[in-house]
Amino acid sequence: MSRNNNNKRKRRAIVEILFEHGPCTREEVAAHLSNRRGVRHVPSPNSISALMSKNPQTIIVGKQKVESTNGEKSFHMLFDVDREVIKEISDLIHTRPISIMTPKEKKLAVQCKSCGCTRIMPDQATKCLTCQRKS
Ligand SMILES: [Zn+2]
16 A cells, blocks of 8 residues: 555544544544554654644644643643534545545545535535535
8 A cells, every 4th residue: 555545544544533532632543543453653643633734624622731750731732523514423424625535535526616625525415514514
């Protein structure tokens, strides 16, 4: 598998992890990712947050206070899927950006008449799921 495809697979897995587990720090996402079948090289927490910030399916929902062993306190961002739009596991495919679609999904994707994003439409709709739920 090419590195690019492998990266896409990880980006899809990250969104599924957030959907299943709810708000997570990037370190927690890394831990969940390492438990996942078929993921060999877990990206660093830095690359994980970069991957999440590029995906409109994931948003920052808050901060968590973390105390290290030497007593230093810091705040870690909490990421989650955008629950205003993503309510069921089947919504993931309808909100997935073209950059992480599989070749099969790309063939099914069309441009949303409202926002212009390329998405797989629910039930042949002309508006993507995000536009439907955010309006
Ligand atoms: Zn749209």
